[in-house]
Amino acid sequence: MQGTVDGFSYGAVTPLVAYLMACLGGALGLRCTTRALLVTHSWRPAWLALGAAAIGSGIWTMHFVAMMGFAIKETPIHYDKPITYASLGLAIVMVGVGIFIVGYRGATGTALFTGGTITGLGVASMHYLGMAGVHFHGRFTYNTLTVAASVVIAVVAATAALWAAGRVRGFLWSVGASLVMGFAVSGMHYMGMAALRVHLDGPSHATGGAPEPSVLAPMLIGPLAFLLLAAVVVVFDPLMVMGRPVRRIAEHKPGVPAAVASHLDRRPALHNERQPEHHGSRTR
Secondary structure (H helix, E strand, O other): OEOOEEOOOOOOHHHHHHHHHHHHHHHHHHHHHHHHOOOOOOOHHHHHHHHHHHHHHHHHHHHHHHHOOOEEOOOOOEEOHHHHHHHHHHHHHHHHHHHHHHHHHOOOHHHHHHHHHHHHHHHHHHHHHHHHOEEOOEEEEEOHHHHHHHHHHHHHHHHHHHHHHHHOOOHHHHHHHHHHHHHHHHHHHHHHHHOEEEEEOOOOOOOOEOOOHHHHHHHHHHHHHHHHHHHHHHHOOHHHHOOOOOOOOOOOOOOOOHHHHHHHHHHHHHHHOOOOOOOOOOOO
16 A cells, blocks of 8 residues: 655745754864864864764754654654664764765865765765654655665765865855755755655554654754754864964874965964075175
């Protein structure tokens, strides 16, 4: 028996809020990755880990905010909490692997391709593992070509985002990159949902429909609180909080753009090095 799916039970509210969550996670993650390329070696892993957790939490929150509007009209749906939280952990780990590759190898060439591919696969894996946690009186099947298209969207979006993190420095450019990333992540989600087919095991005696917000809302509290905390950390740099110098000489290490490093290295020299004195011969 074929089930009837409604992905927009609350109208445009859930897609819009989901998009904003994806943009927030993307913006924080990209900002953390950008800062990781400019701080000293000891602080780099912390910024990269924070960026991975922010992006992973953002896309996971986006997914389940969008799922608040998902309904099967013939049967109620429930969520398996262990699988649901496992999808969050998977997203953070795989995004983290991709970000660390770019953070230490640079946002170019093979490193960018590898990091973007792993990060994109992490986004897609989170989506489909999260869908595996949806229980109802039946089963899901997927259109293979549409699933493949959703994975390609995730990989391309992740690669573009990591490239932007390594290259983009201006605030407006960073905002633009996060908006594009949010659009791509949301597009990947709804492309994956378009691949979905619902097969019911038989008529259900319970009333179908979208789950009550109280079902998913408690699971979203933790990731949302983390995103807010990450936003505070990004605004108030830990180096400043601990009293460290704001301007530090960048190390010549993989991942730091040479132009940025040389620029930072030259700035102190303008103030600290004395200019040689020129003694010209006098004419009498």
